[in-house]
Amino acid sequence: MRQPDDRAVRPTMNDVARTAGVSLKTVSRVINGEPTVAPHLAERVRAAVDALRYRPNLGASMLRRNDRRTRTIGVLLEDVGNPFSAALHRAVEDEALARGVHVLIGSVDENPQRERDLARAFAERHADGLIVAPAGDDQSYLASELPAGTPVVFVDRQGTGFAGDSVLATNVVGATEAVRHLIAHGHRRIAFLGDHARIATARSRYRGYLDALGEAGLEPPAKPELHHWSTAESATLTLFGRDHPPTALFTAQNLVTIGAVRALRRLRLHRDVALVGFDDFPLADLVEPAVTVVAQDPAAMGRTAARALFERIDGDRQPPREFWIPTALIRRGSGELPPHPVRARATL
């Protein structure tokens, strides 16, 4: 069944020791950079390593080592293919690589079961710590999946039921700022587009939206059902097929924003209906009109999460911390459109 070359042959420390004419332990010392080796022996060992192309087996060393570190972290993001997660991932990688640490990563896809399976898989591979963008609303499972003491940093969404640092965007404040901006431009009928119930971040943004309306004494108009970004375009079309359509939209997520932009174009309303989106996206400045957004900073989130995680891995045992990464309103045009007079008349 198994071919001879199925088992890849690699020289072991023992092989190196034999060719160098020293003991196994001396090789181990050289490989691990322990200074207590005579120079001429160390040189012989290095020569043998080169000759045999010896590479250490991290799995085996981890097994015996006191610190049990694999120099590998696990990262669970919503979807490594989307721009937000990809930018965050990249920032984590840069921090990790600077420390000689490598990254196991997976997409949780809004699926709590997948979240748990990935956490388990990374724990079985002995990740030194985890960065998790929670899909479910209960992370207490981490206590059973992870060895005691494994640090976890939550990112993008708050984790529940497990003690870990969190790195979060200022969702509520950012959304409030966005909606205030629309109100300042004269809008009174501002619709919210996003999954306001199921997803924690969207829920926070909905809260911020309600806060801003409340301050101005405005009522939220009836909101369309939206449980997945893929339905954003059709939900927007529906919204403008009803009576009393809004004069402005606040969209809670970048893919929702893009869906809304597509719908407004099809309706030829893109110059009439104001729009502010949460989360920036590439080319937002190149569409007509350019899209005003509340930009998050996924790179800062990834960087912060990674740094926090490495502090924990290095032994920091203080109580869980929260890092708030500020959002920034970027005025590009779509959010500065005034309420459109024609439609306003039509809906009165």
Add this chain to the structure above:
Amino acid sequence: MRQPDDRAVRPTMNDVARTAGVSLKTVSRVINGEPTVAPHLAERVRAAVDALRYRPNLGASMLRRNDRRTRTIGVLLEDVGNPFSAALHRAVEDEALARGVHVLIGSVDENPQRERDLARAFAERHADGLIVAPAGDDQSYLASELPAGTPVVFVDRQGTGFAGDSVLATNVVGATEAVRHLIAHGHRRIAFLGDHARIATARSRYRGYLDALGEAGLEPPAKPELHHWSTAESATLTLFGRDHPPTALFTAQNLVTIGAVRALRRLRLHRDVALVGFDDFPLADLVEPAVTVVAQDPAAMGRTAARALFERIDGDRQPPREFWIPTALIRRGSGELPPHPVRARATL
């Protein structure tokens, strides 16, 4: 120095065996799903596993197992943060997860040294195989970094000096098709924008560009120096500051395309100069005019690469294969603009 809880305490198979009142080996059999265990013993083992929250240590089992598999693959892409790599990554992940395999990933950033370092790091972590988007033009180092027999699949770019399957976009043909398209719309002065020397894919696209010009008996205009996508915008501005500017652009990469779009806007030439870009990008259909592209299919590339890799991991030993993933011309408007009469007159 090290705290007691620095070493995360996890129950071992031995602990499970003791609480279940069976031998270590029986536990091993249950964990590995071997059918030759009496049901009542298996039940006792499973109960002990649940009670102790036992999780197997993959590193230890890998050490002793005959197949030496870690159910982990390594993926080296250009930059996990860019849309092309991110989409490819996601497709690889889906194929891997369907097989219970997990993904170690890193960005090579056009840096051959980083490529080699990552390959080594993943080899030390005993990846079962590698998917590599080569940054350098020599992959012979893989023979020394990887255990003999470790399969490698090259993706996006051809690998050199190491035997592995390749998954490639039809770069030459796709570029030829793009340029033929511009010629068919009346263009005779078509500029190439991209790194035609250093990067293999861009080089292929440059070849395709030359082929199409040659067929039509056209000479390539002087091309601006462009060694990194970040300079695409300024290179485009320079191009149109010179005499005899082109009436059409062919851009070799999506970030170059975006830079060119930005530059044409600033020059208010975006409705006058035709543009076809290689590689699609999000919102290409929403800018004005919508951008005609030769779309690659990064998801198909990732899927194909992963499937090929798993065939090799499963023992397939046939000679290296090449998989060509077709590109598709998507007509959106920018590539269908006719040569602009005013500028044409000005340059005659």
Add this chain to the structure above:
DNA sequence: CTGAAAGCGCTAACAC
């Protein structure tokens, strides 16, 4: 400064 012996958690080979 160097080496011999023990053992990390697990599976393979072979007994019973």
Add this chain to the structure above:
DNA sequence: GTGTTAGCGCTTTCAG
């Protein structure tokens, strides 16, 4: 069916 023994490649401990 089940258990015992050996040992994967490495680091630790401790003796020289």
